[in-house]
Amino acid sequence: LTPRTQRIVGFLAFAAFVVVVAVLPSFISDFKAREYSYVAIYLIALLGLNILTGYTGQVSLGHGAFMAIGGYTTAILMAGNEQFGGPLSGGMKDLWTLPIAGLVAGLVGLAFGFPALRLSGLYLALATFAIAVAMPSTVKRFEEYSGGGQGIQLFGIPELTGSITNVHVLGRSLTPNDWMYYLAWSIALVAFAGAWLILRGRTGRAFRAVRDSETAAVSSGVSLARYKTLAFGISAAYAGVAGGLFAIASAFVNPDTFPVALSIFLLVGIVVGGLGGLSGLVFGAIFIAFLPLWAQGQDLGSLLPDRIIEETQKPGGPAIVYGVVLILLMFVLPNGVGGLFRRIGQLITNRRYSRSK
């Protein structure tokens, strides 16, 4: 396919996807809509992580921590921390906290980008892993700001839109779950388009140059410092927005809401979705949102024999299933779902090419 047709196909696919997202709630139960809103939230975080890891080549094992920063920013702006003896009274409506959550996490990401300049590869992965490990304890340490281990409860406070009552928006009445779905997916689609715009131009080219060879990038005039920190900042901002939405969707944050495992799951998500691609990430997000449930036999009750379901509900069962599925998937799709898309695209191109000869 020529780049031009590729772009048209891509655009049509995106438009089709938007339509699917818009009508999906009519076909699934009210509660499922809530679960799919988590797919959108993970998608936002994965987009950010892929900008950093897939496109710029900087491995981060700490994106759960940036989500935590976003989540806590949102929660504290909404509920305040006066009840724990902190200085903020909160009172901001949930939606308006999201840009701030993105901004705060983005600034922290930028700040982290500077020391990260001196590290690369495995060492960078370890440094970012350290923030993920330290985050829960840090949050607990500053109890008067964060509420400590008990966390911040958002359910039922007036700042949260639609705790139990329907939400009226654009002349329609949405159930709280549908509202969460449309909110999360609207932001995810904007984030998707935003990521595409960033990556298609000059900045994206510079990112890829840094990834492919730092020496070559520098000798072509790409500033390593500038683009690495920029990638960190953008990526963390995405994670911050995702974290804020996560807090709103769960109506609760606590240090263990963003455990070390979350950072690892995010990395798993971009590998499953395909490094250095955007469309595959939707599958990466579905994978991290639903596989833990499927691994426990939830939702699959009618598909699997009782004997297997029983096994998965034993202690440790879900983790084993999760691991096995992940290994199998990596065998079948070594380049993730995005890699599969690219291969299909290549096959079509090759056929057309050989026919025209």
Next chain:
Amino acid sequence: VRVVLAALSAALVVALPTALAGSAADPGISSSAIVIGGTSPLTGPAASYASVARGAKAYFDFVNAGGGIAKRKIDYRIVDDAYNPANTVQAVRRLVEQDKVFAVFNTLGTEANLAIRDYLNQIKVPQLFAASGATTWGRDAAKYPWTIGFQPSYAAEGLVYGQYIPKAKKAKVAVLFQNDDYGKDLLANLKLGLGRSGSKVVAAEPYQVTSTDVGSQIAKLKASGANVLCIFATPTFAIQAYVFANRLGWKPLVINNAVSGTSNIMLLASEGGKNKLVEGTITTTVLKDPTDPRWNKDPGMKQYRALLAKYAKGANPNDVYHVYGMAVAYETVSLFKRLGANPTRVALMKAARSISSPNNPFLLPGVLVKTGNGDNFPIQQGQLQRWTKGRFVPVGGLWASKRN
């Protein structure tokens, strides 16, 4: 005509309330089943507690095999939350909104239960027998009428240790505690119990649920020169505490909290008899210990073994957490029996606030499960016990908490 009218109106008077009652049935109740559900850490740092849910399920399966309650079977759905409260929130919403459970039952963990309490109370779904000893379940019952705990509160437990230690020795006490409400509840009340006895806490080191080991904490606690070590930690960390303290050659008197002071955990901590530090450990319990020969002929424990072998194949009968699960399931079944043919959520909570169950076969003789008249703590007693030559031996009689 009058007779017909009278008969009709009489029929209406009789039929109407039953029709209304029928239409007002709460979610989760059908003619053949009562659906309840809860989260359990099947994976993650507290996975040893998965046995609690398994024991409860085995007991429900036994009741179901006998025809259920008022011809309804109990459908108990367990969802893994990996001991992460954010997962608990999602899983519980799933149970309530998708599986349409009648009540959320036996959800394990202090933070997990705190995370879902506001939600469940606002939508008026019972949070029955939260598997956590946090004092707030009983203390704040007026604010959260849909929530009730089960086991003795950590406050009462901490107090009991605080009162016991000075009797044993003039002590300098070091404390390892989980850095959350559960650990802090125990620590604060331990100090309260020590009072002005002359024994006091000289060092207290927190650990995070997410941490991998407690080696550095134990080293610091040893350096404080304490001669009593209180372990307020979940099983994995409690075992580590014994192992690290032993390696450092530290020989304090150990107080181990009830949530890990069980024979299966003590056996693991003793490292096959190599670790002598476990000897003399003090803890408290309300459960009959399956490894204790005193209960070999006890009908309750015979039933426990039989049920576990039949309904939880492969489960280790010496794992005391199964006993906890059966004890809480036993009380739940009694509650549902009291509700009769038309159970409602309101009636369930009303029944849960007026329990009087002196003979739970899985609890120690004399331990009452009792609520009512402003008392919202189902169990308020316990038995101190000492680990002696590979098993627990009771110390004194049952204690009863007056404050909480």
